[in-house]
Amino acid sequence: xxxxxxxxxxxxxxxxxxxxxxxxxxxxxxxxxxxxxxxxxxxxxxxxxxxxxxxxxxxxxxxxxxxxxxxxxxxxxxxxxxxxxxxxxxxxxxxxxxxxxxxxxxxxxxx
Numbered sequence: 001x002x003x004x005x006x007x008x009x010x011x012x013x014x015x016x017x018x019x020x021x022x023x024x025x026x027x028x029x030x031x032x033x034x035x036x037x038x039x040x041x042x043x044x045x046x047x048x049x050x051x052x053x054x055x056x057x058x059x060x061x062x063x064x065x066x067x068x069x070x071x072x073x074x075x076x077x078x079x080x081x082x083x084x085x086x087x088x089x090x091x092x093x094x095x096x097x098x099x100x101x102x103x104x105x106x107x108x109x110x111x
Contacts, residue, residue, distance in 0.1 A: 033060040 025032045036058050043055035 036060045 037060055040055045040058040040060075043051045043058065046052065046055075
């Protein structure tokens with residue numbers, strides 16, 4: 001086997017491994033978070049600065065309860081209903097008027 005062919009197989013193997021990991025992270029986020037946390041704990045126990053930096057990098061993102069963390073499990077990140085459809089919240093000012101949407105006016109077509 002020639003050296004060029006060996007390099008080609010190694011690069012192709014790396015591409016397949018990385019793409020399969022990305023797909024697995026998308027399909028099973030909880031499992032991969034646990035795996036990353038376990039790997040991070042093991043690496044942070046070493047004496048090497050490089051391994052500790054890698055451990056900090058591998059720590060999974062924690063859910064903040066905010067829609068920007070990208071978890072997508074609660075369904076709260078979907079489209080919000082219009083303000084006129086929401087009931088007044090408790091303690092809200094009842095005299096404040098909610099702006100109603102303006103009706104659309106279309107011009108007749110000229111023939």
